Amino acid sequence: ASAAASPAKEGCDGGGDDDDDDFYDAQSEAEDEPSAGPTGVRTSPPRASPSRSPGGGPAAPYAKRGDEVNRRLCTLLDIERRCRGLPGGGAGEGLEALQLEVESVLKEDSAQLWFAHSKSCPFVIGCLRCLLPLASVRDAVQAIQSPRQRMAWDGDSFTSFDVLRDHDVTDPTREDVVFTVMPAPSPVRDREILQWRWQVALGSDGAQALIMQSFQDDTLRPPHPQRVRAFTHLSGYLLRPLNPEACVNAAGAGGGAQGGIEVVVISQCDLGGALPGWFQNMARRLAKRRCLAWGQKLQGHCVAMAQERGTPAEDKGATAARHEGP
Numbered sequence: 001a002s003a004a005a006s007p008a009k010e011g012c013d014g015g016g017d018d019d020d021d022d023f024y025d026a027q028s029e030a031e032d033e034p035s036a037g038p039t040g041v042r043t044s045p046p047r048a049s050p051s052r053s054p055g056g057g058p059a060a061p062y063a064k065r066g067d068e069v070n071r072r073l074c075t076l077l078d079i080e081r082r083c084r085g086l087p088g089g090g091a092g093e094g095l096e097a098l099q100l101e102v103e104s105v106l107k108e109d110s111a112q113l114w115f116a117h118s119k120s121c122p123f124v125i126g127c128l129r130c131l132l133p134l135a136s137v138r139d140a141v142q143a144i145q146s147p148r149q150r151m152a153w154d155g156d157s158f159t160s161f162d163v164l165r166d167h168d169v170t171d172p173t174r175e176d177v178v179f180t181v182m183p184a185p186s187p188v189r190d191r192e193i194l195q196w197r198w199q200v201a202l203g204s205d206g207a208q209a210l211i212m213q214s215f216q217d218d219t220l221r222p223p224h225p226q227r228v229r230a231f232t233h234l235s236g237y238l239l240r241p242l243n244p245e246a247c248v249n250a251a252g253a254g255g256g257a258q259g260g261i262e263v264v265v266i267s268q269c270d271l272g273g274a275l276p277g278w279f280q281n282m283a284r285r286l287a288k289r290r291c292l293a294w295g296q297k298l299q300g301h302c303v304a305m306a307q308e309r310g311t312p313a314e315d316k317g318a319t320a321a322r323h324e325g326p
Contacts, residue, residue, distance in 0.1 A: 065175065066172060069175075069200055072234060073209055073211060075234060079127060080129075080264055082102055083116060084112075099120070101116070103115045106288045106292075111128070111129065111292055111295055112128070113291050126266070126268075127266050130295035131260065132261050132263060132298065133242070134299055134302065135260065135303070136261065137239045137241050137261055139306060140298060143301050144210060147161045147162055149305075153301035154297060157294075158182060158183075160179075160181045161181075163178055164177045164194075164221060177195070178194075178197045179192070179220075181193075185282075188276070191230040191271055193232055194221055196213050199211075205240075205241060207238070207240040207241060209236060209238050211234075211235075211236040212235045212236060213232055213233070213234055214231045230270060230271045232268070233268040233269065233270065234268050237265055239261055242262060
């Protein structure tokens with residue numbers, strides 16, 4: 001979620017609106033389950049498996065991409081472990097050189113927020129963890145990915161959210177291209193971001209990872225003269241079911257059952273340009289409140305999605321999740 005104060009929603013620019021009912025559940029083909037720490041948080045990413053073409057042979061163009069995406073996922077998992085103080089890690093790219101110093105900004109039962117600092121890199125890493133006892137992984141993934149849905153519940157964070165290039169149906173990483181515009185209070189100029197986006201599984205219990213990283217391609221969307229092009233070094237969403245058994249059982253029935261989820265959002269972004277000190281101070285003051293509101297809005301939207309399908313917004317798994325500590 002954007003940490004900047006946002007003006008009124010201007011609406012989506014259109015394009016890239018997907019079929020919300022066509023949910024894709026990325027599944028790991030690893031033979032062994034990923035290891036889990038004492039808190040139940042997975043401490044290793046899924047083993048990379050060779051991509052296959054529809055005919056059964058290796059899909060060479062996607063094999064290398066899968067390895068690269070897996071390395072980025074390793075980095076996100078390492079950042080999460082460091083922020084949460086969990087054991088394991090060391091498989092990410094360049095994290096040892098960063099020598100992260102973690103600052104706890106918010107600590108509540110249902111939400112935690114950390115800022116990770118490094119002397120060798122000026123861009124702060126934000127890590128948010130929130131528990132959504134009434135949401136499912138399926139609904140949360142759609143709510144985050146779909147431009148139409150994202151603007152419906154998170155329009156304060158964006159003035160536009162577009163998919164410029166859809167994924168290839170044979171690509172196991174579901175790589176697409178996303179362009180977003182984030183509003184900023186005057187006289188600070190709005191920020192725009194062009195980035196790749198991937199979706200991969202976190203094991204076989206229904207957990208999913210959405211990973212983003214910026215790139216430059218003016219043929220897809222040239223920089224707007226009235227905005228500043230920001231750059232996402234690495235960001236992602238880690239969505240884990242609090243009741244994995246319910247999630248797995250629901251997969252055959254469309255994955256719509258609720259069981260509660262844990263959402264971890266990690267972002268390292270260069271906002272570009274010279275940001276005034278008052279803006280940075282304001283963003284920091286608002287961070288805690290906006291992060292709490294972001295999780296509440298996401299859950300509210302997921303509940304509405306479940307109700308539209310006629311699925312109860314809460315079941316036994318959600319009830320148990322409410323009593324489960326962080």
